[in-house]
Amino acid sequence: MNAGVGMGFGYNVAIEKLAEELAVPQDRFDQAEKRYKDLGEFLHRDESKVRDYDPDVYIQGSFALGTPIKPTSKDEDYDLDIVVSFRSLTKARISQAELRALLRAELKAYRDARGIKNEVGESRRCCTLIYADGAQFHMDVLPAVPNEANMRVVLSSYLADQALAEGAIAITDSDKTSTYRVITDDWPRSNPRGFAAWFKSKQIEQLNERRRAFLDAQGKVTASVEDVPVFRVRTPLQSAIMILKRHRDEWFAEQDPDLKVISVILTTLSTHAYAGEARVSDAIAKILRDMHLEIKERNGVSWIANPTDPSENFADRWEEFTERRESFFKWLEAARTDFGAVQRFSDTNIVLNELSRNLGSTLVEGARSRVAASAGSRAASAAPAAAAGASAPGLVFGGEDRRPTEPKGFG
Structure with missing residues (x-):
């Protein structure tokens, strides 16, 4: 099932503007x-x-x-x-x-x-x-x-x-x-160089498309896309990870900051789940649906393998501190709920209002300003709200039971 089917246009716009607002300036x-x-x-x-x-x-x-x-x-x-x-x-x-x-x-x-x-x-x-x-x-x-x-x-x-x-x-x-x-x-x-190469390989089509656009904008028609560093462009995978990082930060700030999911776990699982989606909203949907699938079990131990060193377990502290593992799945369930609740909305302002409590008001207001500055987003805000009543296949997670608190079957 395509995770993006049935998503409201306003939701897509809001997610794009949130990613823009989160991005570190060049x-x-x-x-x-x-x-x-x-x-x-x-x-x-x-x-x-x-x-x-x-x-x-x-x-x-x-x-x-x-x-x-x-x-x-x-x-x-x-x-x-x-x-x-x-x-x-x-x-x-x-x-x-x-x-x-x-x-x-x-x-x-x-x-x-x-x-x-x-x-x-x-x-x-x-x-x-x-x-x-x-x-x-x-x-x-x-x-x-x-x-x-x-x-x-x-x-x-x-x-x-x-x-x-x-x-x-x-x-x-x-x-x-x-x-x-x-x-x-x-x-x-x-x-770290091997990890960066692996990360790049998992999004190479979208990465090179944006690299070519970057070179065209710079007027460097004879330059190679390989000459453009990964940080010079922003792919759907990068944007999705950034938004999920902020959601994680806000969620754990209200829970227990000491149990916050470490970035290498979030990044690794997100990259495994990503399947080349061209829109940030679709990338988030696919990642949230499938990111638990790379959590394996080895001899009864939860294992998130370093993709460049299978002997290293990024979740090595989960065995000693079981609350870290539990907190990961609670956060994942919260993220699925929060993004799934607004994904079919066509009114960008409603989407941003709803996400404000999950991503922080400062970020959301910055994204709202970006929406207001865009002629296309004004049209999106005026679009009929009928899409909010789209059929069930538009849901990020469909009708299947994906309870992330149940560890069995993740491996």
């Missing part, structure tokens, strides 16, 4: 790009203590995927996740603690050189730089060394595509006390 992406490239240049300067280790600096996380959302207030920061992979170092030459100390010393020098007032922070895996120049950025910098050979062995054992190993890294984790300060092959693994 100048923020430009700032983010400038930040990490500047750090890369600094680590390669003549006086650098790590220059000979060939540091490769690149962005990961939501900015790399093109799915960050605006903070709800000016008091919140954008999370900018950076990897510094030392390509000329190996696990056989250095401990995790020594690698962290090397990077931390250089970040302190960078802080002094750039006049950053805040001290260099540290967490279990990252060092942190907090800018105080009004940019609303804090940069989590992850030290790493290459780990492709090890990752190929892992992928081979799962009969998975070994091409996913390209760009795999080994990272530091100060909580791993038995291995953190000794030279060992036993380092935590990660593969």
Whole structure:
């Protein structure tokens, strides 16, 4: 069943404008790009203590995927996740603690050189730089060394595509006390570049269509679509994830913020469920209907596999903290209910009024202003409301029982 059949035109317009309003302005992406490239240049300067280790600096996380959302207030920061992979170092030459100390010393020098007032922070895996120049950025910098050979062995054992190993890294984790300060092959693994490549592959048709439009608008008719970064355009999948992130944030703010579904789970399950829908509203419908299907069970444990490392379970904390798992399914049911309740409405203002309680009034009022500024949306608001009485096949979830609180059958 096509999840979008029977959707009201006003609902489609409202969802598109919500995505536009949530999107991080391009100048923020430009700032983010400038930040990490500047750090890369600094680590390669003549006086650098790590220059000979060939540091490769690149962005990961939501900015790399093109799915960050605006903070709800000016008091919140954008999370900018950076990897510094030392390509000329190996696990056989250095401990995790020594690698962290090397990077931390250089970040302190960078802080002094750039006049950053805040001290260099540290967490279990990252060092942190907090800018105080009004940019609303804090940069989590992850030290790493290459780990492709090890990752190929892992992928081979799962009969998975070994091409996913390209760009795999080994990272530091100060909580791993038995291995953190000794030279060992036993380092935590990660593969943000592989994840970004997987994410891109799952939406390639819509992504390239928007890349071509971007190049046409820029007058670059001879450029390749591959030259356009993912964050320069916004696909239905990216927009759907952004809207669901905000719904998650608002819902858990009213419940227990400590149980909030982590973004990598939301993004991974959404990407698995997405099937190339060209409209954001259709993408949301398909994702909410099917996102639970990639929650498997391994030996009685809920498992959301890292698509680039099948041995890693993104839901690893669900076993110890069962309330996290329960909260995921409660949130999913709430999202299905909230979006399903308004999807057949033709009056955009009614849709926005109803979604205000679920997405926040500031976001909704911004979207309403965008609707008012669009001639097409004015026509949508004046459209007959008859579509609100459309037949049952228009429902996002049809008439079937999809109770997300029932775990059996999800695998």
